[in-house]
Structure formats: C-alpha cells, structure tokens
Amino acid sequence: MVEKFLKIALVGNPNSGKSSLFNHFTGLNQKIGNFPGVTVDKKTGSAIISAHVKADIIDLPGTYSLYPKSLDEQVVLDFLNNTIDPSHPDLIIITIDASNLKRNLLLFTQVVDLGFPVILALNMLDVAVKSGIKINVEQLSKELKVPVVPINARNGAGITNLKEIIVQGYAEAQQPFLKATDLAPQVVKELKEKLKLTNDYLALLLAHQYRKNIQSLSVVQKAAIAEINKQYNFQSVVLQIQETTARYEIIETIIKKCVTNLHATTTEKISYKIDRVLTHPIWGYGIFFGVLFVIFQSIFAWAAIPMDWIDGGIALLNATLKDILPISKLTDLLTDGLIAGLGGVLIFIPQIAILFLFIAILEESGYMSRVMFIMDKFMRKFGMNGRSVVPLISGVACAVPAIMATRSIDNWKNRIITIFVTPLMSCSARIPVFTILIALVVPEQKVLGVLNLQGLTLMGLYFLGFAAAVVTGAAMNLILKNKQKSYFIMELPSYKMPRWKNVGLAIVEKVKTFVFEAGKVIVAISIVLWVLASYGPSDSMTQATYSAAEYAEVHGLTATETGNLEASRKLEASYAGHFGKMIEPAIRPLGFDWKIGIALITSFAAREVFIGTMSTIYSVGSDEPNTIREKMKNEIDVTTGKPMYSLALAFSLLIFYVFAMQCMSTVAVVYRETQGWKWPLIQFAYMTLLAYAGSYFTYELLK
Amino acid sequence: MDTAPIQIQKNLAQLAIGQKATICCLQDEEMSLKLIEMGCLPGSEVQVAYKAPWNGPICIEVCGYNLSLRMDEAATILLKN
Numbered sequence: 001m002v003e004k005f006l007k008i009a010l011v012g013n014p015n016s017g018k019s020s021l022f023n024h025f026t027g028l029n030q031k032i033g034n035f036p037g038v039t040v041d042k043k044t045g046s047a048i049i050s051a052h053v054k055a056d057i058i059d060l061p062g063t064y065s066l067y068p069k070s071l072d073e074q075v076v077l078d079f080l081n082n083t084i085d086p087s088h089p090d091l092i093i094i095t096i097d098a099s100n101l102k103r104n105l106l107l108f109t110q111v112v113d114l115g116f117p118v119i120l121a122l123n124m125l126d127v128a129v130k131s132g133i134k135i136n137v138e139q140l141s142k143e144l145k146v147p148v149v150p151i152n153a154r155n156g157a158g159i160t161n162l163k164e165i166i167v168q169g170y171a172e173a174q175q176p177f178l179k180a181t182d183l184a185p186q187v188v189k190e191l192k193e194k195l196k197l198t199n200d201y202l203a204l205l206l207a208h209q210y211r212k213n214i215q216s217l218s219v220v221q222k223a224a225i226a227e228i229n230k231q232y233n234f235q236s237v238v239l240q241i242q243e244t245t246a247r248y249e250i251i252e253t254i255i256k257k258c259v260t261n262l263h264a265t266t267t268e269k270i271s272y273k274i275d276r277v278l279t280h281p282i283w284g285y286g287i288f289f290g291v292l293f294v295i296f297q298s299i300f301a302w303a304a305i306p307m308d309w310i311d312g313g314i315a316l317l318n319a320t321l322k323d324i325l326p327i328s329k330l331t332d333l334l335t336d337g338l339i340a341g342l343g344g345v346l347i348f349i350p351q352i353a354i355l356f357l358f359i360a361i362l363e364e365s366g367y368m369s370r371v372m373f374i375m376d377k378f379m380r381k382f383g384m385n386g387r388s389v390v391p392l393i394s395g396v397a398c399a400v401p402a403i404m405a406t407r408s409i410d411n412w413k414n415r416i417i418t419i420f421v422t423p424l425m426s427c428s429a430r431i432p433v434f435t436i437l438i439a440l441v442v443p444e445q446k447v448l449g450v451l452n453l454q455g456l457t458l459m460g461l462y463f464l465g466f467a468a469a470v471v472t473g474a475a476m477n478l479i480l481k482n483k484q485k486s487y488f489i490m491e492l493p494s495y496k497m498p499r500w501k502n503v504g505l506a507i508v509e510k511v512k513t514f515v516f517e518a519g520k521v522i523v524a525i526s527i528v529l530w531v532l533a534s535y536g537p538s539d540s541m542t543q544a545t546y547s548a549a550e551y552a553e554v555h556g557l558t559a560t561e562t563g564n565l566e567a568s569r570k571l572e573a574s575y576a577g578h579f580g581k582m583i584e585p586a587i588r589p590l591g592f593d594w595k596i597g598i599a600l601i602t603s604f605a606a607r608e609v610f611i612g613t614m615s616t617i618y619s620v621g622s623d624e625p626n627t628i629r630e631k632m633k634n635e636i637d638v639t640t641g642k643p644m645y646s647l648a649l650a651f652s653l654l655i656f657y658v659f660a661m662q663c664m665s666t667v668a669v670v671y672r673e674t675q676g677w678k679w680p681l682i683q684f685a686y687m688t689l690l691a692y693a694g695s696y697f698t699y700e701l702l703k
Numbered sequence: 704m705d706t707a708p709i710q711i712q713k714n715l716a717q718l719a720i721g722q723k724a725t726i727c728c729l730q731d732e733e734m735s736l737k738l739i740e741m742g743c744l745p746g747s748e749v750q751v752a753y754k755a756p757w758n759g760p761i762c763i764e765v766c767g768y769n770l771s772l773r774m775d776e777a778a779t780i781l782l783k784n
Contacts, residue, residue: 065740067736069737099767100766100768102742133767237732240736241736244736244740245744269752275762276753279753279756281756373762374756374759377756377760378759487734488772489734489770489771490771492770494768
C-alpha cells in the first residue's frame with residue numbers, strides 16, 4: 001500500500017551526475033513536457049522509494065547558480081518560486097560532485113537559503129579520493145545541517161541508502177547560510193510585504209531577476225518590484241558579486257573543517273596529455289574529422305538495413321490492407337494517406353537513432369566539449385560559437401532535434417544564427433532525392449582509380465549545404481546586432497566511460513522528439529496532400545479516367561498498366577496537378593515542368609515524398625528506385641525532343657533540394673523555438689530564394 | 704614607489720601553458736559575476752592547462768577543475784605579481 005506521495009526535484013551543477021541519478025530513480029518511466037512559457041524540456045518520472053512511499057521526480061536543468069545565464073538555467077528559479085505549480089517539490093535532492101566540492105556548494109547554499117528541505121547526494125567520491133581529496137562526510141553533514149548521502153550515480157551505489165533517508169524524513173528548512181537582509185535590507189523587507197513572501201532570499205532573487213521570463217510574477221508585481229528597486233537604488237550586479245563572494249567565504253570555512261587535501265602540490269593530470277592531443281592544431285582537427293567520417297559512414301551503412309525493413313513493412317501492410325478492405329476512398333485515405341505518411345516518419349528513425357547514439361557517446365565521454373573548445377574560434381567568424389557544433393552535426397540527421405539542441409547556446413545572436421543555418425545542412429530526407437537524381441545523370445565510374453564519381457557528387461552536395469550554412473552565418477554576423485555579451489566560460493568535464501543507460505535513454509528521447517514533433521506535422525501534411533492529389537474539379541477527374549481507359553483500349557494495355565496510367569492521369573487532373581501547372585511558368589526558368597512542380601509541392605511534407613510522387617506521375621506503380629529511374633531516363637521533353645532529365649535539369653533540381661526549406665516540421669519548430677513567426681518566415685523566404693537563384697544559375701550554366 | 708598603472712599588471716591571457724598564478728582581481732564587472740560563480744575568485748590559484756589552436760580559448764585549472772575561457776575573457780582576469 002502506498003501511503004505517502006512525494007514530489008522531489010533534482011538540482012545540481014552540470015556534470016554532477018544529476019541525470020544519471022534521475023535515470024536510476026525512474027528508468028524508462030520518464031516523461032518529457034515543457035515548462036510553462038518557455039521551450040525547455042521538463043523531465044519528470046515516477047519512482048518507488050519504499051513499499052509505502054512513491055515519488056514524482058523532476059529533473060531540473062543543470063545550473064551553476066540561481067542567477068541564470070542561459071534559457072535552460074532560467075527555468076530553475078522560476079520553477080522553485082512557483083508554489084502554485086502542481087509539481088512544486090516537497091524536497092530537493094542536490095547532487096554534488098565531490099571532486100569539485102567548493103564550486104558545487106555555491107548552488108547548494110542558495111537552494112537551502114530558499115527554505116527548501118534538502119538532501120545532499122555526494123557523488124563521485126571515488127574521483128575525489130583518486131585526486132587526493134578526503135572528505136569527512138559526517139562532519140560535512142553537521143556543518144551543512146542537512147543529510148549527506150554518498151552515492152555513485154554511475155553504478156547506483158548508495159541509492160538504496162538515499163531512498164531510506166528520504167523515507168525516514170529529512171531536515172526541515174533551516175537557518176540561511178547568508179542573510180539576504182544583510183545585502184539589501186530595505187528592498188528585501190518591502191518586497192516581502194508587497195508580494196506576501198515568507199522567504200528573504202526569494203525576495204532578493206526576485207529583485208534581481210524580475211525582468212527575466214518569470215511566469216509566476218504578474219505584470220503588476222513586476223512593476224512593483226521595479227519601483228522598489230528604483231526607490232532604494234538597487235545595484236543588481238554589485239550585489240550579486242557581493243553575495244557570491246560572501247557565499248564562497250562561508251563555503252571555504254566549512255570545507256576547511258571537513259576536507260583534507262592529501263597531496264598539496266598536485267601533479268599534472270594525465271588527462272592533460274590526452275587533451276593536448278585532442279586539442280592539437282593538427283591531431284585535434286584530424287581526430288575530429290575522423291570521428292565525423294566514422295559517424296557519417298555508420299549512418300549510411302548501418303541505417304540502410306533497418307530502413308529497408310521499415311520500407312518493406314509499410315509496403316506490405318498497405319498491400320495487405322488494400323486486399324482485405326473494400327475498395328473505397330476511405331481505404332485509400334488510410335493506406336495512401338495516413339499509413340504512407342507514417343511510413344515517411346518511421347523510415348528516418350534508424351538514421352536519427354544512430355546519429356544520436358554517437359552524439360550521446362561523445363557528450364557522455366567528455367569529448368564533445370573538447371570539440372566545442374577547438375571549434376569556437378572558427379565558429380565565431382560565422383556568427384556562431386563552439387556550442388553550435390552539436391546542432392550543426394545533428395542537422396545531418398534531422399533539423400528538428402538539431403534546432404532544439406540550440407537551447408544550450410546562451411547568446412541570443414549566436415543561437416538565432418545557428419537556428420537559421422542548421423536547415424542548410426543536408427538532412428537524411430534529402431538523401432533519397434540526391435541518390436536517385438545522381439544515379440540518373442552521373443555515370444558510375446572511378447576518378448583517379450579509387451574515388452567513385454557518384455559518391456563524390458553526393459559529398460559535393462553535402463559540402464555545398466555546409467558552405468551555404470557558414471557563408472550565411474558570416475553574413476548574418478555582419479547584419480545582426482549583438483544584444484548581449486557572448487561568453488565561452490565553460491566547464492571542461494573530466495573524461496569518463498559513457499554510461500550505456502544514459503546513452504540509451506538519450507537516444508529514446510531524441511527519437512521520441514522526432515516522432516512527435518516532426519512526425520505529427522509530416523502525417524498531417526501527408527493527409528492534406530493526399531486529398532489534393534486524389535480530388536480535383538469533378539469534370540476533369542472523370543475526363544482523366546475516361547481518357548486513360550480510351551488510351552488503354554486503343555493501345556491494348558494490361559490491367560496493371562491501365563491502372564497506373566489512370567492514376568497518372570488522375571494526378572494530373574487533381575488539385576495538386578492544377579497547382580503544379582499553375583506554378584509551371586515560375587519554375588520553367590529552372591528547367592522544371594509541371595510534373596516536377598507537383599513533386600516540389602508534395603515535398604513540403606518531407607522531401608523524400610519526391611520519389612513517391614514521381615512514381616505516381618510516371619505511372620510506375622511502384623516505389624522501386626530503379627524502375628522510376630528508368631522511367632525518368634526515357635522521359636522526353638516535348639518542346640526540345642531531347643531527354644527531359646538532362647544533366648542541367650538534374651543538377652538544377654539537386655541544387656534546389658540542397659537549399660530549399662521544404663520541411664514544414666522545421667518551420668514549426670523554428671516558430672516555437674524563436675517564439676514568433678518572424679524568423680521562420682525570413683528563413684523560409686531566404687532559403688527559397690537561395691534555392692531558386694542557385695537552381696536558375698545551375699540550369700543556365702549547364703544547359 | 705608603486706605608481707605602475709593597472710595595464711602593466713599581468714593578466715591570465717599572458718600566461719604560458721603550465722604556468723601558475725594567483726588571481727588578483729577581475730576587471731569586467733558583468734563578466735566577473737560569471738567568473739566568480741565558476742570559482743575564479745580573487746586569491747584563487749590558477750594554472751594554464753592547454754590552449755586551443757590559433758588563439759582560440761584556453762583551458763585553465765581553477766578550484767580543482769578545468770574551465771575554458773576565450774582569450775579576451777582571460778584578459779579581464781588580472782594576476783598578482
């Protein structure tokens with residue numbers, strides 16, 4: 001029988017083992033939601049603490065203090081302040097990296113001063129011992145006046161003990177380490193009265209941060225704080241420095257009583273030897289590019305197999321359903337609309353999972369921050385910073401999780417530029433389009449004996465996307481004004497063996513994000529497009545069926561051929577066909593006809609839909625790339641009498657797909673991340689223009 | 704006579720790899736808050752661990768862990784002579 005239900009929040013520095021602890025508590029029982037008003041992931045999960053106690057656990061973003069510097073960190077104070085929130089915690093567990101006690105205790109003293117009951121989970125004692133730091137845990141607990149539980153978040157040791165302490169009950173709120181009234185007596189006093197607060201330190205924090213996005217404050221309250229601050233000449237920066245310095249002094253005295261440093265003169269760490277190789281002007285970049293090469297190779301090589309399964313599975317499901325269900329529009333909607341749309345989402349899961357497997361390993365091991373470290377100087381020339389590396393790499397799989405990964409970039413300008421250029425990185429949905437067009441016009445021959453010409457072309461297209469991304473970044477760097485200072489004050493964590501549970505959960509999380517964020521848009525648009533492609537002005541639709549039947553009879557086509565022809569004629573007569581013809585004058589300069597026009601329109605669900613549309617238009621009746629390729633190869637341009645898919649047209653189309661933002665999911669996620677329509681619209685216009693211009697010049701040049 | 708202007712004082716960006724020094728004070732008020740939070744307190748000992756190529760960020764050891772800073776950020780940290 002569960003008798004008691006607790007709400008526990010996990011707070012701690014980044015790299016203090018907080019997420020590992022969360023994963024130990026909750027396993028797969030995790031949910032990701034959003035904090036109100038911001039797009040920061042809110043990870044919650046449920047845990048069984050004892051036979052009688054269950055708990056909801058919330059994992060707050062890692063932060064170094066309660067004075068936030070990035071979007072992620074901002075949530076912590078807002079959450080702790082919001083007493084109305086149903087997940088407002090009864091208890092806070094603070095994870096502390098024992099090998100870095102001093103800096104970790106800063107946040108601890110701040111949270112205690114907010115008046116929450118706190119348990120300290122002392123992690124990484126083994127690392128501390130190795131580097132000669134001996135901590136007297138009992139003494140520490142006495143000095144800090146909270147339970148201190150040694151844990152090992154990597155292997156789960158000490159967690160049973162931690163659960164026991166939670167059940168036994170924990171120290172209630174205690175005396176603050178620092179009196180907020182010593183720092184700004186009048187402001188704290190007035191604010192407490194005005195906002196009916198019970199905690200001094202909360203009043204002080206709100207005085208500092210009311211201008212930030214604090215949901216729990218009303219407009220009237222914010223105005224009141226501004227007034228009081230002005231009245232007493234509240235010097236925010238000076239007071240924050242005073243407070244932090246004072247806290248460190250208190251921490252220093254506590255540490256002196258509980259910690260003995262065994263070797264006073266620290267010998268140089270072995271990890272520096274690794275670091276000097278990984279950040280070396282030649283080896284550093286060489287290793288990084290080697291790692292990238294391995295990642296991309298794996299995405300292509302490993303993902304192909306499960307992708308074939310998914311593709312085959314969906315096709316089989318659709319074929320079976322079409323056999324079983326009565327022939328009707330509803331069946332078509334289910335199979336060609338809904339299930340085909342779902343298939344278009346599922347097909348990308350293997351590539352996304354593999355990419356995030358690597359990214360999670362690189363992040364867990366500590367290598368990723370070294371990459372940021374050596375790339376920062378380079379990225380700054382293009383209006384981004386070292387932290388932009390992860391979004392840009394992720395963009396090769398899918399722009400949606402990549403753009404969400406920009407949240408860790410604390411500078412507004414760097415973040416906007418990273419969001420803006422990420423969709424130019426060639427994502428996995430472009431690959432099918434690239435490969436079919438390359439196979440159509442580029443001969444399969446070796447260059448210099450070893451390099452495959454088709455492979456080289458594909459690489460060239462990837463490079464083109466990347467080049468467009470950095471050039472765009474450099475241009476935006478000149479145009480955009482910097483609203484705030486950009487920092488690169490970042491912890492370089494020590495190297496660790498990746499924890500496979502964390503890696504696995506990270507992959508699950510990213511795949512979920514893709515399926516739910518990108519997936520719902522793709523499925524919705526697939527259905528709309530199905531309607532556009534299946535319906536048309538009624539007379540032209542009947543006309544299409546009639547003319548197909550007539551043609552079939554005259555030329556003696558088989559039943560399958562007649563069916564395919566009818567589908568093709570119907571698509572031409574449908575609304576989608578009309579749209580294609582409507583935009584034909586606009587895309588003619590690029591060498592495209594109305595058939596490609598239809599494919600461009602349907603590509604807005606997801607770019608790879610191009611192939612399916614092409615197969616219907618050319619009445620192939622199958623998605624088999626070789627058959628489509630043959631059909632496209634034999635297509636004759638009616639105006640010139642030459643093959644339609646010339647080198648010029650194919651490259652014009654390739655360039656178009658490199659640059660164009662044909663992805664509604666990306667538009668939607670940019671809208672959400674930038675909280676408005678301004679950036680997605682500018683981005684869409686810019687990329688379309690780039691695609692059009694690029695296509696036009698390519699066509700003119702090669703024609 | 705101690706009339707040397709502050710500019711002559713050595714800053715963290717000028718240290719070579721492996722060199723140690725003690726932080727004297729922080730020049731940039733806005734940035735100093737972040738630096739103090741990260742443990743770069745006046746009086747703390749710092750050591751340059753390694754540097755990124757081409758004048759990129761540097762990695763220092765402070766407070767028992769490693770921190771990366773850009774050169775212009777490191778230049779705001781003045782050292783005791």
